[in-house]
Amino acid sequence: MTADHHHPAELAPVEARVAAIESVLVEKGVLDLDVLDGIVQHFEDNLGPMNGARVVARAWSDPDYKQRLLADGTAAIAEFGFQGPEGEFMVVLENTPQVHNLVVCTLCSCYPWPTLGLPPKWYKAPAYRSRAIREPRALLAEMGTDIPDDVEIRVWDSSAEARYLVLPMRPDGTEDMSEEQLAGIVTRDSMIGVQRL
Amino acid sequence: MTSGLDDASLPRDNGELVFEAPWQARALAIAVALVDKLGLPWDAFRHRLMAEIAKDPERPYYESWSAALESMVVDLKLTTSAALDAASPTEREPL
Numbered sequence: 012m013t014a015d016h017h018h019p020a021e022l023a024p025v026e027a028r029v030a031a032i033e034s035v036l037v038e039k040g041v042l043d044l045d046v047l048d049g050i051v052q053h054f055e056d057n058l059g060p061m062n063g064a065r066v067v068a069r070a071w072s073d074p075d076y077k078q079r080l081l082a083d084g085t086a087a088i089a090e091f092g093f094q095g096p097e098g099e100f101m102v103v104l105e106n107t108p109q110v111h112n113l114v115v116c117t118l119c120s121c122y123p124w125p126t127l128g129l130p131p132k133w134y135k136a137p138a139y140r141s142r143a144i145r146e147p148r149a150l151l152a153e154m155g156t157d158i159p160d161d162v163e164i165r166v167w168d169s170s171a172e173a174r175y176l177v178l179p180m181r182p183d184g185t186e187d188m189s190e191e192q193l194a195g196i197v198t199r200d201s202m203i204g205v206q207r208l
Numbered sequence: 209m210t211s212g213l214d215d216a217s218l219p220r221d222n223g224e225l226v227f228e229a230p231w232q233a234r235a236l237a238i239a240v241a242l243v244d245k246l247g248l249p250w251d252a253f254r255h256r257l258m259a260e261i262a263k264d265p266e267r268p269y270y271e272s273w274s275a276a277l278e279s280m281v282v283d284l285k286l287t288t289s290a291a292l293d294a295a296s297p298t299e300r301e302p303l
Contacts, residue, residue, distance in 0.1 A: 022298060027298070036286060039287070047234065047237040047241055054237075
């Protein structure tokens, strides 16, 4: 950012406030800069929907794993080493030809960090948070996902003590794909329930 | 990808950029590190975040996050609002 050197970028009040909180806590010895850097790095490198995609791909490939996953999501996901904050109480919701599951957090932005990373911006927006409950079918249609009328939509509000991961239906024509290939076709949105594969 | 509501889409592997700006990453890391350091449950922060969002639902998400963080550190007597005012930089540090 050498271009900024002689013309410092203006600092938004919120950015300045966060910087102040950080510097005060570091100065007091409450926080350590290396720890903060490590957390940011961890979120950027290790947490994201590629983790959830591996869980889904294994559930598609291994019936025993799928059974464990649906019975105790937290333990089955921990088999991959995916655990930590916002991943302690995982519930996996299986989509079927009759039922489509949709996940929301009406009160804030609860989201399964270890398997999906941090939530996309729209997940945190008031429009999504209120309409997912009120009119999920219309909302999904606007997001490009038409759910047939004879399919029930179940909406799960994460504000309780659970974090949800949708297990999408395995698409037709993927019978010959390896687990790794399958992981490549699982999207973040399908694991939130706003997309069908 | 579907998501017509998604206006933050600089794609990365099977997902997207996690943060829109570096200060958002710092805000997140401070909250995670603080509850860990103090041995608090994550809910100690999450409940404050929920309250800040409820107070001003249209405010940008990470501004609510910052407000929740400030209320937590002030209530825990780790600092005061006045000390934060004094410590607030006026321009961004060179990278």
